[in-house]
Each structure stands twice: as C-alpha cells, then as structure tokens.
Amino acid sequence: MKKSIITLMSIFAVVACSDDAVQNAENQNEEIPNSVKTIDTTIPYESPYGTNDRFEYVFQNDTDYEWRFVAWVQLCFYDGANDNIHFGHNLASFNYFSTFMVWPNWNEYTAQYGTKMFYIPPHTTETIVMNNGYVLPVDPAGPTTASGQYFDLETPNMGPMKQNEMDFFGKYLKFVGFEGGVNDPGVGTVANTTLRFPLGPQFSNSAVGVSGIWQPVNVLWSPFDQKLFNVTSKEIGVTNAFSGSIGGRPSFINFTANGNSYTCSAYTTKDQVVVVLQ
Numbered sequence: 631m632k633k634s635i636i637t638l639m640s641i642f643a644v645v646a647c648s649d650d651a652v653q654n655a656e657n658q659n660e661e662i663p664n665s666v667k668t669i670d671t672t673i674p675y676e677s678p679y680g681t682n683d684r685f686e687y688v689f690q691n692d693t694d695y696e697w698r699f700v701a702w703v704q705l706c707f708y709d710g711a712n713d714n715i716h717f718g719h720n721l722a723s724f725n726y727f728s729t730f731m732v733w734p735n736w737n738e739y740t741a742q743y744g745t746k747m748f749y750i751p752p753h754t755t756e757t758i759v760m761n762n763g764y765v766l767p768v769d770p771a772g773p774t775t776a777s778g779q780y781f782d783l784e785t786p787n788m789g790p791m792k793q794n795e796m797d798f799f800g801k802y803l804k805f806v807g808f809e810g811g812v813n814d815p816g817v818g819t820v821a822n823t824t825l826r827f828p829l830g831p832q833f834s835n836s837a838v839g840v841s842g843i844w845q846p847v848n849v850l851w852s853p854f855d856q857k858l859f860n861v862t863s864k865e866i867g868v869t870n871a872f873s874g875s876i877g878g879r880p881s882f883i884n885f886t887a888n889g890n891s892y893t894c895s896a897y898t899t900k901d902q903v904v905v906v907l908q
Contacts, residue, residue: 667900668863670843673830677898679706679765679804680863685901687758687767687805689775691750692908693892699810699823699905701745701781705738706765706804708859708866712738712848719798739847739857739866742806746782750907764800769793772800781805805903806868807879807896812887812907820887823894823907828881829858829867832897832904838869 667683669676678685691697705716714721716738750756756775758767767773767780768791774780783799784791807826811819828834829844838858840846847857847866856869882895894907 666863668860668865669900670860672843673834673838675828675830675838675867675898676900677865678760678901678903679865679898682761682763684759684761685903686760688755688902688904688906689748689750689757689779690755690904690906690908691752692906693812694752694814695820695887695907696752696813696815697750697810697823697907698813699748699808701748701805702742702807702809703745703766703781703783703799703803704742704806704866704868706802706866707864708739708847709864714738716802719802743783743803744809746784747810748779748808766800766803766805768799768803769796804866808905812885812892812894814887821883821885821892821894823883824879825883825894825896825905826868826879826881827896827898827903829869830881832895833882838867 667676667678667680707717709715709717721738756777756779758773758775758780760767760773762772764772768783770778770780770782772780781803805827807824809824811823812821814820829838838844840858843861844858844867845861847859857866858869859866881897882893884891884893886892892908894905896905898904
C-alpha cells in the first residue's frame with residue numbers, strides 16, 4: 631500500500647500558517663482545546679485525549695504472524711461549528727492539503743486521513759509515550775516507537791511537512807481506526823484487519839445514540855459516518871450507525887488461521903490507546 635493520504639468520504643483542508651517565525655511560535659505554544667479526559671461510565675467509555683497528561687499508544691502483536699496496517703486519523707475535538715475554522719485555524723489556507731480540495735462537499739468534519747504503513751513484527755509490542763502536549767505523534771523528531779514508527783502523514787508529491795503543520799496535526803487529530811492485514815510469509819494474507827475504535831469498551835460494536843452527554847456534530851455532508859461529541863471534553867466519537875467506511879467497521883474481529891483462533895481489537899482507556907492482535 632503506497633504512502634498517501636486517502637479519503638474514505640471526504641478530505642478537509644487543514645490550516646496553513648505563514649512561514650513567519652512569530653506565528654509558528656504562537657502555534658507551538660497553543661494549548662489542547664479542552665482540559666479534561668473523556669470518561670463516561672454509562673456506555674462505558676474513556677480515553678486519554680484532551681490533557682497534557684502522559685499516556686501511551688500501544689501496538690501489540692502476540693502472534694506468529696506479521697501485522698501491517700494504515701492508521702486512519704481525523705479531527706479529535708468539536709469546536710461548535712462546521713465552518714472550516716478549527717479553534718481559530720483557517721483550514722482552507724493550509725498549503726499542505728490544498729491540492730486535495732476538489733470536492734464541493736468537503737468540510738471540517740467529513741474527513742479521515744491514512745498514514746504511512748505501520749509494521750508490527752511477530753511477538754512484538756511497540757509503544758509511543760506521549761508527554762509533549764500532543765494527542766497524536768506525527769513528528770519524527772517527537773515521540774516514536776522504539777523502531778521509529780509514528781503517524782506519518784507526509785506524501786512524496788507534497789514534500790516535507792512544515793513544523794507548524796505538524797504542530798496542528800499533533801494537537802488536533804486522533805487515531806480512529808486502521809486498515810491492513812495479518813500476513814504469513816509462507817502463505818500470504820490470512821486475515822484482513824479493518825477496525826475502528828469503539829465509542830464504548832473493548833469488544834463493543836454497539837451504536838451510541840444522542841443523549842445529554844453525546845450530541846451530534848454539525849456535519850454538512852456525511853452519508854457514511856455518524857459523529858457525536860462529548861459535551862464536556864469536546865472529543866468526537868465515530869459510531870457504527872452507518873456502513874461503508876470506518877464508522878461501519880467492527881471494533882474487533884475473530885478469525886482462524888492454520889487451525890488456531892485469533893482476535894484483533896482496538897480500544898482506549900484513560901491512559902492508553904491500544905490496538906492488539908492475539
């Protein structure tokens with residue numbers, strides 16, 4: 631799978647700041663737009679997004695197989711309006727993604743981006759420890775796994791990503807799902823793993839409805855995914871109310887290969903973002 635930015639339904643254009651050093655410094659000093667983690671005991675659901683507290687991304691492969699996948703990311707927080715101005719950032723002016731603005735219905739919250747491929751070898755657990763104020767590790771100079779992996783959004787045709795762009799993505803995007811496969815070197819792909827993070831606990835595929843805690847994101851055009859936001863933390867969650875994209879994917883799958891049973895799942899806690907093959 632080539633390194634590219636892939637849309638499932640739409641792509642938003644992301645902010646561009648000038649090259650002015652003062653503006654760049656201001657972006658780097660901005661706070662995450664909320665100051666509390668999402669904890670909802672009724673679903674139940676909790677996640678670490680939203681504070682400067684230390685948390686971890688965990689990529690765990692307990693099998694004899696190779697595991698490769700592209701991570702899907704989208705905006706993490708709802709700012710109250712779908713106007714392509716995200717917490718003061720003019721998304722339409724971000725040069726890095728400007729060439730992809732060709733569909734009339736593209737807007738702030740109807741986009742998901744694919745990263746460069748992650749590779750998790752057999753019987754390996756890799757982690758990324760976040761303690762730098764980012765919610766997504768997108769900068770190769772920042773936190774990575776021991777093997778140097780991170781959420782790489784650069785594309786060859788656009789060239790290197792500017793530091794102020796990395797700062798924006800690191801503070802405003804979240805990991806929502808992944809698409810890949812489990813590979814036996816002697817046989818080939820033994821299972822496809824396209825999963826989403828549940829708006830609920832591990833091994834949950836239920837759809838969460840609108841409530842006092844979770845309200846709909848004002849999406850101008852989103853025929854595939856229903857997005858809700860937590861009114862306290864402002865974190866956006868993707869439910870499985872529709873099919874056809876990440877929102878319609880399960881949060882876990884069970885499969886059999888060479889006579890053995892395996893499970894692949896994704897989930898979050900207040901301290902971790904976890905994908906596991908076991």
